[in-house]
Amino acid sequence: EIVLTQSPGTLSLSPGERATLSCRASQSVNSIYLAWYQQKPGQAPRLLIYGASSRATGIPDRFSGSGSGTDFTLTISRLEPEDFAVYYCQQYGSSPRTFGPGTKVDIK
Amino acid sequence: EVQLVESGGGLVQPGGSLRLSCTASGFTFNSYAMSWVRQAPGKGLEWVSVISAGSGSIYYADSVKGRFTISRDNSKNTMYLQMNSLRVEDTAEYYCAKVRVGATVWDAFDIWGQGTIVTVYS
Numbered sequence: 001e002i003v004l005t006q007s008p009g010t011l012s013l014s015p016g017e018r019a020t021l022s023c024r025a026s027q028s029v030n031s032i033y034l035a036w037y038q039q040k041p042g043q044a045p046r047l048l049i050y051g052a053s054s055r056a057t058g059i060p061d062r063f064s065g066s067g068s069g070t071d072f073t074l075t076i077s078r079l080e081p082e083d084f085a086v087y088y089c090q091q092y093g094s095s096p097r098t099f100g101p102g103t104k105v106d107i108k
Numbered sequence: 109e110v111q112l113v114e115s116g117g118g119l120v121q122p123g124g125s126l127r128l129s130c131t132a133s134g135f136t137f138n139s140y141a142m143s144w145v146r147q148a149p150g151k152g153l154e155w156v157s158v159i160s161a162g163s164g165s166i167y168y169a170d171s172v173k174g175r176f177t178i179s180r181d182n183s184k185n186t187m188y189l190q191m192n193s194l195r196v197e198d199t200a201e202y203y204c205a206k207v208r209v210g211a212t213v214w215d216a217f218d219i220w221g222q223g224t225i226v227t228v229y230s
Contacts, residue, residue, distance in 0.1 A: 033214065035216035035217075037217075044203055044221065044222055044223060045153065045220055047217060050215070050218075088152065088153055090153075092216055096167070096168075096169045096170065097158070099155065100152075101152050102152045
């Protein structure tokens with residue numbers, strides 16, 4: 001099973017700042033099988049990034065993904081008020097598909 | 109509008125059974141793999157199971173293997189999760205999700221339902 005570790009656990013930032021979230025895998029993940037999701041309280045997750053760097057439909061370009069092998073990054077270039085949420089990475093190239101524990105981005 | 113609606117959650121005692129349903133609309137259901145993902149109260153996401161468009165490929169998380177069965181009825185645009193031998197640790201909100209690209213189970217989940225809550229209490 002591929003274990004995903006996300007850091008930091010919580011990121012406290014102000015609107016307009018840049019957020020950098022990390023996802024590290026216990027073994028190499030083909031980048032085409034790495035996704036990022038956003039979840040707000042009381043809501044279902046929303047797909048942001050698939051294939052490590054491709055934005056899903058309707059996702060603003062302030063969200064970007066990068067990385068390969070075991071190290072992946074989600075960057076939010078300028079935080080908007082609606083971006084404060086929990087972010088999960090997921091690998092879907094092997095079974096079981098696994099999610100990271102999440103990074104909470106909250107308002108400083 | 110593309111939509112997924114879950115139903116069938118509820119309260120059950122350990123060892124009991126429940127069947128969850130996920131009804132789809134707004135897309136060609138029989139062309140897409142579908143999945144179940146759960147989230148225990150205050151916890152992160154846990155993938156449960158996935159089924160291909162034609163039901164030929166099915167995978168389960170180890171935590172539910174042998175107890176849960178995923179299935180689908182393409183004539184009814186509905187996916188199911190039969191949950192038997194339920195445990196307290198199965199308590200969670202259960203989401204159904206659509207795979208982004210239809211032909212493969214190996215893709216991200218681009219559409220999610222709003223979830224149905226399963227509580228297993230002793």
